[in-house]
Amino acid sequence: MKKLTEMMKQAQEMQGRMAEMQDALAAAEIDGSSGAGMVTVTLSGKGDMKRIKIDPSLATADDVEVLEDLIVAAHNDAKARVEAHAAEEMQKITGGLQLPPGMEMPF
Numbered sequence: 001m002k003k004l005t006e007m008m009k010q011a012q013e014m015q016g017r018m019a020e021m022q023d024a025l026a027a028a029e030i031d032g033s034s035g036a037g038m039v040t041v042t043l044s045g046k047g048d049m050k051r052i053k054i055d056p057s058l059a060t061a062d063d064v065e066v067l068e069d070l071i072v073a074a075h076n077d078a079k080a081r082v083e084a085h086a087a088e089e090m091q092k093i094t095g096g097l098q099l100p101p102g103m104e105m106p107f
Helices: 002-027 061-094
Strands: 029-034 039-044 049-054
Touching: 002 039, 002 061, 029 061, 039 061, 049 061
Parallel strands: none
Antiparallel strands: 029 039, 039 049
């Protein structure tokens, strides 16, 4: 019974650390870029787009398709960085234990 109590205590502590991590991720801002930095997208740690910066030289009628592609690429880069950051933070909390397949962070 003592082991069960200890396990429950550890689970509660981990739950508290998870909540703290989620708050920190929500407050984090992570950049992704494309076109050698000509387009930068900033996402929150939860994946919400916060801002986009576009080099003025790309804002011409002739380059609309290129600009669209660069925005998508910058967003995808930022999203991959957010996911990597979240995975890194999760590993800190779980001590390197991997989540079972199909389980994701609760957000």
